[in-house]
Amino acid sequence: ELEEIRAEASRIRARKDSLEEILSHRAYTTESVKGLFTAFEQGHAHQLKPIGVLADFVDVEPAFEKAAEEFLHDELEYVLVKDWEQAESGIDLMRTDLDGRVTFLVHPEPGAGSHDVELRLPAIGPETGIVARLSEVLRMTNGLTGAPAALLPRLSRCFVARDRAAAQHLAQQYPELYFLTSDGICYQGYVVSGGRKTG
DSSP, rough: EEEEEHHHHHHHHHHHHHHHHHHHHHHHHHHHHHHEEEEEEEEOSSOOOOOEEEGGGGEEEEEGHHHHHHHTTGGHHHHHEESSSHHHHHHHHHHTTOOOOOEEEEOOOOOOOOOOOOOOOOOOOTTTTEEEEEHHHHEOOOOOOTTTTGHHHHHHHHHESSSHHHHEEEEEHOSSSSOTTTOEEEETEEEEEOOOOOO
């Protein structure tokens, strides 16, 4: 019983550390977004009424949190707005009154279909070196549950690989897709990206 409690405590501690790392990274990299929301809260955002950031609408299985955050770091900071007019208003605000750059994501219309090009997709399983499709372990929430796959093209084209060797091999076989390791290193074609989000 004591061993079970220790194992559970260890699992909770690891999850807490992972969440703290994600939060510290997000707190460091979103100065422009924070400035935008501060302007909105103080009534200086003119007609702009942001719904939130995309990170508020994403729920990832715990085992894939770090990898998903590393891969979607830019997309998670997208500011969700209800229509193109709101997006244009936000761009105007950033260009005239605030510093930095912000990407606005227009909330898709209900029933909007996907316009994905037919891709050659690999099979998932231990024999292929693919653990999961990232879009299957990450769920959109809070009103984005029915969003089309084309909303985030990188997400719909990303697979979680067993390890770096498998990711490297798969990336060369399927250069139009992304292959992600559990520690957040991303392979595409002959390109690999990764690193640490510290200073």
